[in-house]
Every structure is written in C-alpha cells, then in structure tokens.
Amino acid sequence: MADSPAQQTEATNMSSDEHAADNVSQEHQPAHEEAWVEEETSEASSRDRMLAIVFGALMVGWAGFCVWAQRDSLSGGAAPSDWMSGLFELLVPLLLLALLWQALLRTGRAQQRRFADTARMLAAESSALEARLTVVNRELSLARDFIASQSRDLESLGRVATERLTGSAETLQGLITVNGDRIERISHVGESAVANMERLRDQFPVLGNAARDMTNLIGSVGNIANDQVVALTSAMGQLEDHGAAGRAHVEAMTALIARTIAEFEQQSSQLGNNALATFADLNRQSEDFQRKIYERDQQALAETEARAEKLVDFLDSRNAKLIEIEERSIAQIRERVNILASECDDILERMGENRDQAGRELVDMIEALETRLTEAIDRVAMTDEGAIANARARLSALAEEAARIDASLAQGFAGFEADLARRQDEAARREREALAALEHRMAQFDEQIAGREEAHLAHVEQLAQRSESIAERLAAIDADIASLGSRFTETNGDIAGSMEQLEGRLHASRQTLDDNSRAVASLTDDSVRLLEVLQAGKLQAEGELTGAIAEARDRLTGFHGHAERVGALLKDAEARGAVLAGHIETAKNDGTGAVEVLERLEAQLADVAERSKALAEQTRGELQDAIAALTAGSQAAVESLRSDQNEAIREVADTIARDSNAAIAEALAREAQSAITELQEATERASEASRESARQLRDQLAAVNELTGNLEQRVATARERAEEQVDHDFTRRMAAITEALNSSAIDISRAFEDEVADTQWAQYLRGDRGIFTRRAVRLLDKQEARSVHEIYMNDSEFRETVNRYIHDFEAMLRNVLSTRDGNAVAVTLLSSDVGKLYVMLAQAIDRLRD
Known part of the structure; x- marks a missing residue:
C-alpha cells in the first residue's frame, strides 16, 4: 500500500527533526573538550603500547628462560609428569603477567575514559530518544488535527446531506403545489363545462317557448279559420234556401274538415308520444350521467387519498431513516475519535513514564558505577558489560515500543480512513437508492398522467368536433327556418291569389246569399260543431304538450340539482388535495358528459326543427285543402245558383272574398312573421350559446394542451433518465455475468x-x-x-x-x-x-x- 502525501510529509519532517537533534547535540560540545579528548586518546594509546611492549618482552623472556632452564630434561626424554610441572611453571608466570597487564589497563584514566565514553553514548541515545519523542508528539498532534478535520468534514457532509434532503423535500413540495394549481385549473375547466351545461339547460325553456308559440300559432290559425268559417257560415246562411247542392257541398266540406281534424289529432298524439319518449330518454341519460359522475368521483377521491397517504408515509419513513443513519454515523465517528484520543493520551503518558523511568534507571546505574569503581576487576568488567547490555536492551525496547506505537497509529489511521470511506460509500449508495426509487415512482406517476391526458385529449378533440358539427347543424337549421319563412311568404301569396279569385267569383252571388240564409243555418250548426271539435283537439294537444314540457322542466331542474351536488363533490375533492390523475379523469368524464348533453341537445334541436317543419307543412296543406274545398264548394254553389240569382250571389261572393281574403292574409302574415321572428331569435340564441361553448372549450383545450406539453416533457426527461439508468445497470450486470462465465471456463478447460x-x-x-x-x-x-x-x-x-x-x-x-x-x-x-x-x-x- 502506497503512503499518502501526509504520511510522506510526516516522515520527511521526522528525519529532518532527527538530523536537527543530532546537529544540535554536536554543536553544544565545546571545541576545547574535543581537543582534550584527542590529546587524552593519543596519550592513552601510547602508554598502552608501551605497557604491551614491556609485558610482551617479559613474557617472551620468561618463556625463553624456562625453555633454556629445561633444556637438559627436554633433550634427555623427560617423563610426562615432568612435562606437566614444566608447563605449569611456564604458564603461571605468564598468566600473572597478563592479569597484571589487565589490572593496569582497568585502573586509572583508561577506566574513567571508558566510563566517560559510555556516559556520552547514553547521553546521545537519550537526546535521540528525546528528539524521537518530540517527533512522536508532533505526529500525535498532527494526527489529532487530522482527526479533527475529518470530524469537521463528516459534520459538513452530514449538513450537506441534510440540505440535499431538505432541497428534495422542498422540490417535492413545489411539485405538489404545482400539481395542486393544475388541479385547480382543471376544476375551473370542469366548472366551465358545468356552466356550459347550465346555459344549455337554460335554452330548454326557450325551445319550449318556441314550441308553445308554434302551438299558439296553430291555435290562432285555427281561430282565424274558425272566424272565416263563421263568416262563411253567415254568408252561406243566405244560400240555405237554394237547395240540396249547397248542403252537399257543406257535407263534403264537413267530411274534409273531419279528416283534417283526424289527421291533426294523429299528428298531435304522435308529437306527444315523441316528446314523452325524448324526455324519458333525457331523464334516463341524466340519471346514468349522475351515477357515473358520482362513482368516478368516489373512486378518484379514494385513489387520491391512498396515493397521498402512501407518498407522505414514504417521505416520512425515508427522512427518518436518513436522519437516524446520519446520527448513528456521527455518534460512531465521535466515539471512535474519543477512543483514539484517549489511546493517544495513554500512549503519551506511558511514553513519558518510560522516559522518566529510563532516566532514573540511567542515573542510578551511573551512581552505582561510580560507587563500584573500587571493587575488583572482574566485578567491574561484569558490571560494565551488564550495564551496557541493559542500556542497549532498554534502548532497543524503547525503539521497538516507538515503532509499535507508530504502526498502531498508522493502522488506526488506515482503519479509520477505511471505515470513513465505507460509511461515505454506504451513505451515498443509500441516497442513490432512495433517489432511484423516488424517480421510479415519479416516472410511474408521470406515465399514468400521460396516459390519462392522452385519453382526455382524445375526448376533448371529439367534443370539439361535435361542437363544430352542432354549429354546422345550427347553421343548417337557420337555413331551414329561412326557407320555411320563404315558403310561408309563398303560401301567403297563394292564399291571397285564391282569395282574390274567390272574391271575384262570390261578388256576383252576394245578394243571393241573403235569400239563402235558412239553407246555411244547418251549415252553421255543422261549423259550430266543427269549431268545438277543433277547440277540443287544440286543448288536448296543448294539454299534452304543456304537461310534457312541464315534466321535462322538472327533470331538468332535478338534473340541475344533481349537477350542483356534483360540483360540490368536485370542490370537496379539490379541497382534499387530490392528485392530478384523478382530476384529469374527472375532467374527462365531465367532457364526455358535456359531449353527450350536446349530442342530446343537437338531436332535440333537429327533432324540433323537423317537427316545426312538418307542422308548418301540415298547416299549409290543411289550409290549402280547406281553401280549395271552400273554393270548390263556392264554385259549385255559384254555378247551381247562377241561373236564378247570379248577380246577388256575385255580390255576396265578392263581399265574402274581400273580407276573408283580407282577414286570412292579415292573420297568416302576422302569425307567420311572429313565428319566423321567434324561431330566428331562438336559433340565434342557440347558435350564440354554441359559439360561446366552443370558444370556452377551445380555451380549455389550449390550457390542457399546455399542461400536456409540460407533462410530456417531464415524462420524456424521466424516461430518458430511467433508460440511461437501466442501460447502465444492464451493461454492468452483463459485464459481471460475462466475467463469471470466463472464470468458470477456466475450471471447465482444466477438466480436459x-x-x-x-x-x-x-x-x-x-x-x-x-x-x-x-x-x-x-x-x-x-x-x-x-x-x-x-x-x-x-x-x-x-x-x-x-x-x-x-x-x-x-x-x-x-x-x-x-x-x-x-x-x-x-x-x-x-x-x-x-x-x-x-x-x-x-x-x-x-x-x-x-
């Protein structure tokens, strides 16, 4: 393992401190002491050489003397005992001389010089030990500073992690706020749709009024026809005396009017049945729409509450876990730092005790050496050697202790750094896992929102298309009403022409009609009965239509109440903070309901237009038939009476023609104009309401489109991140599996x-x-x-x-x-x-x- 830059710097400082300590110890020695030591050394060496020469010469002389003294015994073949005694006599003096030489070497300045060398060596070793201890203290202070800086780094890392978590929580809160704003916007869209439905509901009375006006128009036309019939009856009363021809014509007219009344009653009953079926269908669709809105609202509320609770629980648990892990890590690091500081203090204390003990032992040893200088040479030599060995052993033990302390400190630092790195990696990994899980949940949430918004956009597009089709159909209705007005004008012209012809033909028979009043009496009675039948049919049709309209109005009022309750439920769901997906679904349901309501309104408008058209055509046909029948009867009566009272009948006919022509033309023109005006106003109001609804729907579509664009952008970003993460994880997993396969291939190939x-x-x-x-x-x-x-x-x-x-x-x-x-x-x-x-x-x- 390579040393870190800090350790290399510390080693460099340590070596420099040792060299500085050696230099200081060498600089403190005086110059004259060095000179004295050199002089003493030279003198001691010369005296030792002289003693060695003298004792060597004595030993050689003694050996030569002994050999010369024993020359006779050596040459004569002495016994082994003689050899032993001769050898003893030779070696004993030599040993005495050697002992005397060693005693001279051990006494005096030589011995003091050796003790001084030993003391200087011990002083140098103690200085080196002190310098080493200083370096160790400096390293310990550096280690303490390093540990303090690491603690600060850990605290800053915890603060940064806390700030990141706080920032993430604020971001989530901002996203929730934005989603709330968007939900409010969608709720406003729903309220606008409800308002549009209310506006459309308000148009129903207008349509009812239009139908009522049309009924009144038909009644007024019937009244006018009744008046005309009364006038004709009074005119025909004058023709009663003219015979059976007038009665036959009157009977034919009565049968024609009876058929007309029967057809009118059939059309009225069919109109009532259609109205009842339409309103029953509208009631059923309203109930289905109310039930669907209530069920989907309850489902959306349940889903919203469940998702909000899950999100809050997940954020709380994740925040609590991160805070707990951070506090536990900080507590463990502080505990390790305290333990390491206490161990460092214990080591320093033990080193100080060892240093004091070594100093005391060194002083005691020097004092013992000074007190035992006078003892025997053997004890002095043994004591000297023992003291030097002990000093060296203690110095080596101190060096080993210092090395062991350095190793333990280095090992502690390495373990601390490894533990710190492991904890940092674990914290980063947990943070990445939490962020990945959160991003995954947000991606799922965005995908659901995107899917629901696409469905909503599709429904809104269908709604826009149907609104356009409604506008087109309303324009077609306008065109039909305009054509109906033109047809009414043409019918007016035809009726006016027919009346003019009738006036011309009856002008000649005016005087004759006075004489035939008795013959017309029976016709008057029949006309009165016809009038009663017409009034009864009119009252029956008005009663059924009014009842159907009132029932439809009551049902629409109930639907309005249901719509208000649905609006209250929507506001309650908005107050509870439902998520974006539920409200998008609700807006989609509201849009679907609005589309259905517009479709039903469109069908009803088309039905009303068709019925109005059919009623107008039927009225015009009936009037034409009645006028034709009257014309035919008048012509027959005139032709039958022409031979007797031509001029009288002509005058009566002219009078009746002028009066009936003017009355009928005036009544038809007035009623037709009022009916056309009211229909045009109702059509314009319906068209304006449809245009306003279309504009509001376009604005809502623009807002929803903008919201959809933002959501699609977020979904695309989240999808890209997820794909990058998945690709990275997939590549790493595939690389690990491939490495494992290659490793297994080694064992497989080894089998063959x-x-x-x-x-x-x-x-x-x-x-x-x-x-x-x-x-x-x-x-x-x-x-x-x-x-x-x-x-x-x-x-x-x-x-x-x-x-x-x-x-x-x-x-x-x-x-x-x-x-x-x-x-x-x-x-x-x-x-x-x-x-x-x-x-x-x-x-x-x-x-x-x-």
Missing part, C-alpha cells in the same frame, strides 16, 4: 487439460478474458459428447461448474431477451465464445436434446 501455457496466462492478465473460453471450446471440439457426459456424471466439481455456467448464461440470455432489441442481441450472444461453449455443454449433457 491440466497444463496451461504461460503465454495464455499472460494474455489473460493483460485483459484477454475470453482466451480460456476459446480454449475450452477447442478442447470440447476434440472430445466426444459421450466422454464429456461421463466426466459430467463422475466428476462432481466439473458438474457443479458446468451447472453454474449454464445457469449464469441462461440468466444473462433471459435478461437480454427482455430488452427491446433482445432477439438480435441474443443471436449475437449465442454466436460468441461463451455462447458456443454453452451450446456444446448443453448438448453434451443432454440439456438441448428435447
């Missing part, structure tokens, strides 16, 4: 051939991880499937390795097939070296036989 070339190992170490996989494929090509199967069945280690290899490869293959381009990647994977080895092994062990 034990020897591996050094070049292959070198290539494997240089990064070619697939070399042993290719080697295993080559070896399996040379083997037969039966032999591979036998090895698989007999060798348990080989079987376990093969099963693990196949399991890992199949797991990787499943992961690859689950991706977007999994088939192509799977084919490439099977054609690679690891894929070939998998296929060969699977075929050899009968895994792919089936």
Whole structure:
C-alpha cells in the first residue's frame, strides 16, 4: 500500500527533526573538550603500547628462560609428569603477567575514559530518544488535527446531506403545489363545462317557448279559420234556401274538415308520444350521467387519498431513516475519535513514564558505577558489560515500543480512513437508492398522467368536433327556418291569389246569399260543431304538450340539482388535495358528459326543427285543402245558383272574398312573421350559446394542451433518465455475468487439460478474458459428447461448474431477451465464445436434446 502525501510529509519532517537533534547535540560540545579528548586518546594509546611492549618482552623472556632452564630434561626424554610441572611453571608466570597487564589497563584514566565514553553514548541515545519523542508528539498532534478535520468534514457532509434532503423535500413540495394549481385549473375547466351545461339547460325553456308559440300559432290559425268559417257560415246562411247542392257541398266540406281534424289529432298524439319518449330518454341519460359522475368521483377521491397517504408515509419513513443513519454515523465517528484520543493520551503518558523511568534507571546505574569503581576487576568488567547490555536492551525496547506505537497509529489511521470511506460509500449508495426509487415512482406517476391526458385529449378533440358539427347543424337549421319563412311568404301569396279569385267569383252571388240564409243555418250548426271539435283537439294537444314540457322542466331542474351536488363533490375533492390523475379523469368524464348533453341537445334541436317543419307543412296543406274545398264548394254553389240569382250571389261572393281574403292574409302574415321572428331569435340564441361553448372549450383545450406539453416533457426527461439508468445497470450486470462465465471456463478447460501455457496466462492478465473460453471450446471440439457426459456424471466439481455456467448464461440470455432489441442481441450472444461453449455443454449433457 502506497503512503499518502501526509504520511510522506510526516516522515520527511521526522528525519529532518532527527538530523536537527543530532546537529544540535554536536554543536553544544565545546571545541576545547574535543581537543582534550584527542590529546587524552593519543596519550592513552601510547602508554598502552608501551605497557604491551614491556609485558610482551617479559613474557617472551620468561618463556625463553624456562625453555633454556629445561633444556637438559627436554633433550634427555623427560617423563610426562615432568612435562606437566614444566608447563605449569611456564604458564603461571605468564598468566600473572597478563592479569597484571589487565589490572593496569582497568585502573586509572583508561577506566574513567571508558566510563566517560559510555556516559556520552547514553547521553546521545537519550537526546535521540528525546528528539524521537518530540517527533512522536508532533505526529500525535498532527494526527489529532487530522482527526479533527475529518470530524469537521463528516459534520459538513452530514449538513450537506441534510440540505440535499431538505432541497428534495422542498422540490417535492413545489411539485405538489404545482400539481395542486393544475388541479385547480382543471376544476375551473370542469366548472366551465358545468356552466356550459347550465346555459344549455337554460335554452330548454326557450325551445319550449318556441314550441308553445308554434302551438299558439296553430291555435290562432285555427281561430282565424274558425272566424272565416263563421263568416262563411253567415254568408252561406243566405244560400240555405237554394237547395240540396249547397248542403252537399257543406257535407263534403264537413267530411274534409273531419279528416283534417283526424289527421291533426294523429299528428298531435304522435308529437306527444315523441316528446314523452325524448324526455324519458333525457331523464334516463341524466340519471346514468349522475351515477357515473358520482362513482368516478368516489373512486378518484379514494385513489387520491391512498396515493397521498402512501407518498407522505414514504417521505416520512425515508427522512427518518436518513436522519437516524446520519446520527448513528456521527455518534460512531465521535466515539471512535474519543477512543483514539484517549489511546493517544495513554500512549503519551506511558511514553513519558518510560522516559522518566529510563532516566532514573540511567542515573542510578551511573551512581552505582561510580560507587563500584573500587571493587575488583572482574566485578567491574561484569558490571560494565551488564550495564551496557541493559542500556542497549532498554534502548532497543524503547525503539521497538516507538515503532509499535507508530504502526498502531498508522493502522488506526488506515482503519479509520477505511471505515470513513465505507460509511461515505454506504451513505451515498443509500441516497442513490432512495433517489432511484423516488424517480421510479415519479416516472410511474408521470406515465399514468400521460396516459390519462392522452385519453382526455382524445375526448376533448371529439367534443370539439361535435361542437363544430352542432354549429354546422345550427347553421343548417337557420337555413331551414329561412326557407320555411320563404315558403310561408309563398303560401301567403297563394292564399291571397285564391282569395282574390274567390272574391271575384262570390261578388256576383252576394245578394243571393241573403235569400239563402235558412239553407246555411244547418251549415252553421255543422261549423259550430266543427269549431268545438277543433277547440277540443287544440286543448288536448296543448294539454299534452304543456304537461310534457312541464315534466321535462322538472327533470331538468332535478338534473340541475344533481349537477350542483356534483360540483360540490368536485370542490370537496379539490379541497382534499387530490392528485392530478384523478382530476384529469374527472375532467374527462365531465367532457364526455358535456359531449353527450350536446349530442342530446343537437338531436332535440333537429327533432324540433323537423317537427316545426312538418307542422308548418301540415298547416299549409290543411289550409290549402280547406281553401280549395271552400273554393270548390263556392264554385259549385255559384254555378247551381247562377241561373236564378247570379248577380246577388256575385255580390255576396265578392263581399265574402274581400273580407276573408283580407282577414286570412292579415292573420297568416302576422302569425307567420311572429313565428319566423321567434324561431330566428331562438336559433340565434342557440347558435350564440354554441359559439360561446366552443370558444370556452377551445380555451380549455389550449390550457390542457399546455399542461400536456409540460407533462410530456417531464415524462420524456424521466424516461430518458430511467433508460440511461437501466442501460447502465444492464451493461454492468452483463459485464459481471460475462466475467463469471470466463472464470468458470477456466475450471471447465482444466477438466480436459491440466497444463496451461504461460503465454495464455499472460494474455489473460493483460485483459484477454475470453482466451480460456476459446480454449475450452477447442478442447470440447476434440472430445466426444459421450466422454464429456461421463466426466459430467463422475466428476462432481466439473458438474457443479458446468451447472453454474449454464445457469449464469441462461440468466444473462433471459435478461437480454427482455430488452427491446433482445432477439438480435441474443443471436449475437449465442454466436460468441461463451455462447458456443454453452451450446456444446448443453448438448453434451443432454440439456438441448428435447
């Protein structure tokens, strides 16, 4: 393990401090002391040489003298005992001389000089030890500063993590606030849709009034016709005396009017049945719409509350876990720092005690040496050697203790750094996991919102299209009403022409009608009965239509109440803070309901237009038939009476024609004009309401489109992040599985051939991880499937390795097939070296036989 820059700097400072301590100890020695030591050393060495020469000469002389004295015994062949005695006499004086020489060396200045050298050496060692202890103290202070800085870094890291968590919480709160604003906007859209429905509901009385006006118009036309019939009856009363021809015409007219009344009653009953069916359908659709809105609102409220509670619980638990982990990590680090500080203090205290003890022992030893200088030479030598050995042992023990302390400190620092790095990695990993889980949940939430908004946009587009179609149909209704007005004008002209013709023909028979009043009396009675029948039919039609309209009005009032309750429920759901998806679903449901209501209104408007048109055509036909019948009857009466009272009848006919023509023309023109005006006003109001609804829907669509664009952008961003994370995780997982497969291929190839070339190992170490996989494929090509199967069945280690290899490869293959381009990647994977080895092994062990 390489030393860190801080440790290298500390080692450099330590060596520099040691050299400085040596230099200081050397600089403090005086110059004259050095000169004295050199002079003493030279004098001692010269005296030692003189003593050595003298004692050497004495030993040699004594040895020569002994040999010269024993020359006779040596030449004469002495006995062994003589040899022993001669040798003893020779060696004893030599030993005495050697002892005397050593005694002279151990006494005096030489011994003091040796003690002084020993003291200087001990002083130097103590100085070096003191310098070493100073360096150790400095290192300990540096370590304490380093630990303090690490503690500050940890505290700052905790603060940064807390700030990040706080920022994430604020971001989530901001997103929730934005979603709340968007929900409020969608609720406003729903309220606008409800207001539009209320406006459309307000148009129903207008349509009812239009139908009522049309009924009044029909009644007024009937009254006018009744007046005309009364006038004709009074005129025809004058023709009563003219005979059976007038009665026949009157009977024919009565039958025609009876048929007309029957057809009118049939049309009125059909109109009432259609109105009842339409309002029953409207009531049923309103109840279905109310029930759907209530069910979806309750479902949206439940989903919103559940999601909000889950999100709050998840954020609270995650925040509590992070705070607990951070507090526990800080507490453990502080505990480790306190333990390390206490250990450092204990080490310093022990080192101080050891230093004091060594100083005391050194002083005691020096005093003992000074007190024992007068003892025997052997004890002095033994004591000297023992003291030096003890001093060296203690110095070596101190050095070992200092080295052990350095090693323990270095080991403690390394463990502390490793623990700190591990905790930092663990905290970063947990933070990444939490962020990944949160991003995954947000991605799911965004996907749901995107799906629901797409459905909502589709429904809104359909609503816009249907609104446009409604506008087109209203324009067509305007055109139909305009054409109806033109037809009314044409009918007026035709009626006016017919009346003019009738006036011309009856002008001549005016005087004759006075004489025939008795003949017309019966016609008057029949006309009165016809009038009563017409009034009864009119009252019946008005009663049924009024009852149907009142029932429809009551049902619309109930629907308005239901709509107000639905609006209250929507406001309550908004107050509870429902999420965006539920309100989008609610807005979609409201839009669907608005579309259905518009469709029903469109159908009703079309039905009213068709009925108005049919009623106008029926009225015009009936009037034309009545006028034609009157004209035919008058002509027949005039022709039958022309022979007797031509001039009288002409005058009466002229009078009746003028009066009836003017009255009928005036009544039809007035009623037709009022009916056309009211229909045009109702059409304009309906068209304006539709345009206003279309404008509001366009504004709402623009707001929803903007919201959808923002959500799509967020979804795209979240999807890109998720895809990048998934691709990164997938690549890392595939690399790990491939590495495991290559490692298993080493054991598989070893089962067929034990020897591996050094070049292959070198290539494997240089990064070619697939070399042993290719080697295993080559070896399996040379083997037969039966032999591979036998090895698989007999060798348990080989079987376990093969099963693990196949399991890992199949797991990787499943992961690859689950991706977007999994088939192509799977084919490439099977054609690679690891894929070939998998296929060969699977075929050899009968895994792919089936």
